[in-house]
Amino acid sequence: MHERSSVAELATALRGELNRYSPGGKLPSSRALVERFRVSPVTVSRAVAQLVAEGLVVTRPGSGAFRAHSPAGVPAPGDTSWQEVSLSGDGGPAAVPRAVDASGVLVTLAAPPPGVIEFNGGYLHSSLQPERALSAALARAGRRPGAWGRPPTDGLPELRAWFARETGPGVSAADVLITAGGQSALATALRALAPPGAPVLVESPTYPGMLAVARAAGLRPVPVPVDPDGVRPDLLAAAFRATGARVFVCQPLFQNPTGAVLAAGRRSEVVAIARAAGAFVVEDDFARRLVHEDADPLPAPLAADDPDGVVVHVCSLTKVTSPSLRVGALAARGPVLERLRAIQVVDSFFVPRPLQEAALELVGAPSWSHHLRSVAAELKSRRTAMTAALLTELPELVLPHLPSGGGSLWLRLPGADTAADESAVVSAALRAGVAVAPGRPYFCAEPPAGHVRLSYAAVSGPAEITEGVRRLRTACDGLFAPPGRGDSLRP
Structure with missing residues (x-):
């Protein structure tokens, strides 16, 4: 039987049997599962990894696999119907020069x-880069069955599930697309959300790579000043009113270049202002894993508490690992996800499978x-x-x-x-x-x-x-x- 089919079937079987075990209860050993289901140890390992990514099972090195304690309740689905109006508002000049300044x-x-x-x-x-762990992860990835085959266009399900769990309980693997790093994700998001000639609100100052992407797409960046508490909501609301923009790009955590963190009192206000304007917030969460030792507990991404699909979340493994591990993710809800998917497929087909497999190996290793x-x-x-x-x-x-x-x-x-x-x-x-x-x-x-x-x-x-x-x-x-x-x- 095809390895991937075997993994899916075994994961389904184990998922159906989880109720036999109390939370924290130990599952059968890998050897017992190999003998019972007549599959390879690799199939067992990948099936268990899929359940771990879904938050149903936890593994402890040297001890085995255990049923996870019940997760917190998932928020009820929100109303994303507003996006149909926002996404169809594609006015603007017919021809706009798209200069690229790198x-x-x-x-x-x-x-x-x-x-x-x-x-x-x-x-x-x-x-500071985990070079040994990266080399080991890439070597293990290369030995995985089908490692050099064609991956799903949206990305490996296990990796999508991992990014979803990292983003928050309200985000599922179905909301996630694997991208070739954060820069690629930003380019896809801006092309999906705004037509050429349209204004896009940006923090001032902000990341030059995002400004370059916006201008290359024919968009008109409009600055919204930040202070040590992040973007100023009063100026953001005024900018939406003055420009009619449908997109705001921000970095709520350790903003580049100021290092500011969006204050707790401003987080929901920023999302509400965008929602009232029928606009999207592109959340560039590039530095979450670059937190300093002894820093205050990090706020959750804006996308974690956004049932209406206002936030399009961008994140990546590149900054905390290596410039060459160009593996990131886009997370979104509602009709916009299909537009993001279509643009990514046209631009790049998919992220190379060996990189995705190596990323899975890296974040799943005890050294991570x-x-x-x-x-x-x-x-x-x-x-x-x-x-x-x-x-x-x-x-x-x-x-x-x-x-x-x-x-x-x-x-x-x-x-x-x-x-x-x-x-x-x-x-x-x-x-x-x-x-x-x-x-x-x-x-x-x-x-x-x-x-x-x-x-x-x-x-x-x-x-x-x-x-x-x-x-x-x-x-x-x-x-x-x-x-x-x-x-x-x-x-």
Whole structure:
């Protein structure tokens, strides 16, 4: 019998027998299941993994599989009929130029020259990446039956179920599409939700890669300012009224570049404002697994409590693993899911199965939780080292917000001629042997001040951070006036 059919049949059989066991009760051993159902150990392993992904079974290394305790009640289905009106409102110019400007993205993708410290990086340094676990996961994935065959276009069911569980109890595997990383998911979402020429509301400042995607799709980004508590709801509502936009893109958790977390009192308000406007919220949850050690408990994604399908959720494994593990997910409810699916199939057919299988192996391994804890501790340590070094060497810079997650600091430059200051700092820094990201690409309109973004995740550790800040001090000598009263690097 085909391996996949055997796995599905065994999972169905085991699912039907779960009521025989009390919550926490132990299921038969893998050997007993092999003998009873006359299937291979691999079939048993994958069937049990499917039940684990569904939250019905838990496994304990060395002990076996056990029936899970009953999950919390799933929210009642919401009303997604409003989307028919929103999705059909495709007005706008007939022809819109779609210029592609990748300069803001290339700043964080291009490797600096040898000897230059990479404060402009957008990914974890190799010392923070789980390279051994990734290699082992890829090797195990390659041995899975059918690993090089064609996957389902929506993604492997087990991986879709895992992402659904990570998003929240109100999201099911049927709501999830596997994507080739977060950038691909953002591109799919924006093309699905807005026609060329339409406005799209974005946080200001925001991720340059998203701005590039929007402009390449012929959309018109409209800025909505953020503060240390995230996007301002009053300005968001005003922007919807002024533009008639049907899409708002936001990063509620560890916003890039500011590191802000959307305040608890604003979360439901943002979704309600979008719902009242007949609009979607694209939630880019890129940094959830980059939380710092000892940070406050994380709020759930906006999509976790959204029965009406206002939120289109984007997430990825790339940021916390490796730039080359381009595996992410889109989660949505209602008619919009079919449009997302259609665009993804036309663009890429599907995400390569070996990558999906490797992702499953990685997140299912005991080392996964250890990796997340290690990254959390390291990021906090590096953030502390960079903040201390800047306070000592460059007190002229202003840190509006000290992040509790993510991998960078967003710093405001002193002085009135902000554009000239920013360009001068970036150029002088590179000559001094340190690459920094300019702030201008993070704004879709005129920036209110000059900024730089400094990554502490892309370097080897505290020693390199200290040296990088020393080089930056050398670069900035003569560019800034001495700090005045109250003008110091303070969160």
